[in-house]
Amino acid sequence: MNPFVPNKKPRYVIIDYRASQNIIDYFLKKGINTIKTVKCIDLQEGVNGHPDMVIHPIDEKTFIAAPNVYDYYNEVLSNTGIKVIKGGKTLCRNYPEDIAYNVARIGRYAVHNTHHTDQVLKYYLEEADVKFIHVNQGYAKCSMAALGENKAVTSDISIHEKLKSYNIDCMYINPEIVHLKGYNHGFIGGATGLISENIFLSTGVIKDNDILNRLKKFIFSSGYMYDEASSEQIIDLGSIIPII
Numbered sequence: 001m002n003p004f005v006p007n008k009k010p011r012y013v014i015i016d017y018r019a020s021q022n023i024i025d026y027f028l029k030k031g032i033n034t035i036k037t038v039k040c041i042d043l044q045e046g047v048n049g050h051p052d053m054v055i056h057p058i059d060e061k062t063f064i065a066a067p068n069v070y071d072y073y074n075e076v077l078s079n080t081g082i083k084v085i086k087g088g089k090t091l092c093r094n095y096p097e098d099i100a101y102n103v104a105r106i107g108r109y110a111v112h113n114t115h116h117t118d119q120v121l122k123y124y125l126e127e128a129d130v131k132f133i134h135v136n137q138g139y140a141k142c143s144m145a146a147l148g149e150n151k152a153v154t155s156d157i158s159i160h161e162k163l164k165s166y167n168i169d170c171m172y173i174n175p176e177i178v179h180l181k182g183y184n185h186g187f188i189g190g191a192t193g194l195i196s197e198n199i200f201l202s203t204g205v206i207k208d209n210d211i212l213n214r215l216k217k218f219i220f221s222s223g224y225m226y227d228e229a230s231s232e233q234i235i236d237l238g239s240i241i242p243i244i
Helices: 021-029 070-076 119-127 157-165 209-221
Strands: 012-015 033-036 055-057 062-065 083-086 104-106 109-112 131-134 144-146 151-154 169-172 192-194 199-202 225-228 241-243
Touching (some): 021 033, 062 070, 062 119, 070 083, 083 119, 104 144, 144 192, 151 157, 151 209, 209 225
Parallel strands (some): 012 033, 062 083, 109 131, 151 169, 199 225
Antiparallel strands (some): 055 062, 104 109, 144 151
């Protein structure tokens, strides 16, 4: 099972420590507890709280965490039933030394620049019979969100074309609609995601009505409802990782 495609409401979500109170309150109203990330001082400011930069769920019960933040996640997830395994790659500030865990998932595939995938993470994914799709984009999870087992949205054109070649139905979205402080823009995968068996969530409002309407149509065709966690502009928080 793809851990980014929950089959029921999660007990928790892992979210950037800087997420607004409005977003936190959204999850509380849904009966979902939030686990905030810890600042990873070895990463650049804009992404130092992004969960998809430092932790990756192999499945519902096994997560791989970067050595930089392993102790924190091992402790904070100790009562959730999650086994946290220390990754091999210690993250550093600049690309590509920061991308080892930023792996996207769709169906039985993992999507990443495989030249830089953490070897511990790669081992456990392959042991789980997950096949890799190589792309040049290192920030693959930031750039992509799954919509079920065979549909995805992405803000990277190379990922869009590669997934289509695997007969995966994929919608491209201009990344300029997504806010990320300190950067020209964020990425759609870091700003959206499935948070239950029927809700595809955006962190905020997509102000381009044409993109919003096309996205909603694509989401509905995938069997999900669209929701927004806040009335603020959609913001890249480095994905929302569900824990069932």
